[in-house]
Amino acid sequence: MADLLIELICEEIPARMQMRAAQDLEKLVSGALKDAGLPHGSARHFVAPRHLAVYIDDVADRQEDVSEERRGPxxxxxxxxxxxxxKSTGLARDALLEQDTPKGRFLFARIEREGSATTALLPDMITRILSDFPWPKSQRWGATRFRWVRPLHRVNVLFDGAALPGELDMGGGALAFSATSCGHYFEHGDDISLAGVASADDYVGRLRDGYVMVDRAERRAAIVDGASALVDGQGAKLRVNEGLIDEITGLVEWPHALFGRIEDGFMSLPDEVLEASIRVHQxxxxxEDEDGRLTPGFVxxxxxxADAARDDVILAGNQRVLRARLADAEFFWQEDRQAPLAEALPRLADIVFYEGLGSVHDKAARLAQLAAHIAPAIAGCDGAAAGEAARLAKADLVSGMVGxxxxLQGIMGGYYAEAGGAPAAVASAIGDHYRPQGPADGLPATPEGLAVSLADKIDSLVGFFGVGAKPTGSKxxxxxxxxxxxxxRIILESQTRLPLRPVLAASAAAYGFAAVDDDLLAFIRERLRVSLR
Incomplete structure (x- = not known):
């Protein structure tokens, strides 16, 4: 038994692809070993922006010898x-045996096959795995035909702590297997020898000495702990966004948190605008404070x-960039509110919703009719307010902020409607009409919001099915x-009794379709089955 380490070093892997790639590498290598008749122990995968690795314990040194008896004619x-x-057995006639069976006398071939050494099997196995690796997107570089997510620089393969001879055929070139990793770009310029690596923890420790946290869980915990400690020291709480933390984890090799402040003048902007500037773009x-309100701090x-002088420079540069971004947002916030939201509606006619489905202005008119049609089915819903909210729901698409x-589309429409003096029910419905945007998102907060959201989603379903733009497979x-x-979700969670057939028919009539597409109800039923699993 011996341990196997495979480490791939390339240019920065996109953060969104890292976790899946590490899982795929572990699965593919473990599966290939099993298919080759090489039992093994536990496996661990590792990933950092430039490192992708799998460490497998207790891999068999060689395949077992095989003795097979095959009956012939x-x-x-x-x-x-x-x-x-x-011909099928590769034996000569005098190597066959004759044996009596209940069905007569038959020829038998006894085949003895000696197992191969693991070190002889690994090079071809690794080449096949890497050549067919399931990246969502990949590229070629140089004169080779080999594809990888980013240019691949090293393939480190160690078996029982020793470098494995071999090379990766890249179709027009070859990359020899090695046993030398690399540390942080700026903090550790020397190579890191992997010779004699004795365990997964030993591997992790060697890279940590080179200022690379190759264990993703360790790197993520360092980000959360470091940021939380800084924020707690400022009398605030870290607003945890799991998706953003995952993305940052995929961007850094050695995380070091720094605390900055948002200028007070920008704190009058809506929270969503601040979040978009700070979180999404930067x-x-x-x-946040104890009540969940955004506070003027960021990490x-x-x-x-860590280096005090350099940290000051890094923080000053980031605050300068954020200041410019927030100044742009402040300009759009002030400029967009100069005119009522309704004045933007004619400009929606210049935006094509989809070929064959008219403009976004046409969609707004359909939504107003459909929301008013749906409103009586929703308890407490003001039909006039729902229709007005639906008419204005897409108007913010031509605003500077949403551009x-x-x-922020929809959300800004709600703010602009409120600034223009629209009733609270209308403004809230506009701001919520895209919800829910996923299983973790809540429903619109008002009955009018439920009506507009239903109208928007049903209009899209009827329209796209009506012109044949239906989902196919995974697309x-x-x-x-x-x-x-x-x-x-809206119908079930709000306990609304809404007969879908007449609503779908009303939507189809607004498009000018003769009828609702036959596949649409079946499609919705199938989604219901999925949601109830």
Whole structure:
């Protein structure tokens, strides 16, 4: 038994692909060893921006010898049949045995196959795995035909702590296996020898000495703990965003948290605008008070060792960039509120919703009709307010703020409607009409919001099915599965009794379709089955 370490070093792997790649590497290597008849112990995967590795304990040194007895044709069979059997076994005629069976006398071949050494099997095994690795996107570089997510620089393979001879055929070149890793770009310029690595923890420790936390869980914990400690010292709480923390984990090799402040003048901007500028565009962690309100602090995670003078420079640079970003947001916030939201509606006619489905202005008109149609089915819903909210729901698409921060569409419409004096029910419904955007998102907060959200999702479902733009297999470019699940969640969780057939028919009539597409109800039923599992 011996341990196997495979480490791949390439240019920065996109953060969103790292975790899946590490799991795939472990699964593929473990599966290949099993298929080759090489039992092994536990496996651990590791990933950092430039490192992808798997460590497998107690791999068998060689395959077991195999003794196989194979029955052939009858002993008196035609020579042509016997020749075919000899060809399939690779044996000569005098190596066959004749044995009596209840069905007569048959020829048998006894095949003894000696197991191969693991070290002889690994090079081809690794080449096949890497050549067929399931990256969502990959590239070629140089003169080779080999594809990888980013240019691949090293393939380190160690078996029983020793470098394994071999190379990766890259189709136009070869990359020899090695046993030398690398440390942090700036903090550790020397190579890291992996010779004699004795365990997964030993591997992790060697890279840690080179200022690379190759264990993703350790790196993530360092980010959360470091940021939380800084924020606690400022009398605030870290606003935890799991997706953002995961993304930052994939961007740094040696995380070091720094605390910065948002200028007070920008704190009058809506929380969503601040979050979009700070979190989405700058990848900073935000802070909040005990009541969950955003506070004027943020955490930037540096990819360097702590150094007071350098930290000041890094923080000053990040605050300068954030100041410019927030100044842009403040300009759009002030500019967009100069005119009522309704004045933006004519400009929606210049935006095509989808070929064959008219403009976004046409969609707004359909939504107003459909929301008013749905409103009586929802307890406490004001039909006039729902219709007005639906008419204005898409108006913010031509605003400066949404042009800069597309993720704020709908939300900004709610703020602009409120600033223009719209009733609270209308403003809230506009701001919530995209919800729920996923299983973790809540429903719209008001009955009018429920009506507008249902109208928006049903309009999209009827329209795209009506022109044949249906989901196929894993492809769903218009998020119609999510729209159907949103309709189902709203109806079930709000305990609304809504007869879908007449609503779908009303939506189809607004498009000018003769009827609802036959596949749509079946599609919604299937989404219901999925949601109830």
């Amino acid at each position: 009858r002993a008196d069979a035609p020579e042509q049949a016997i020749a075919g059997f000899l 990848k900073y962690l935000t802070t 930037v995670v540096s990819n360097r060792l 800069e921060f597309p993720e 769903d470019p218009f998020a119609l599965r999510r729209a159907a699940l949103g309709v189902i």
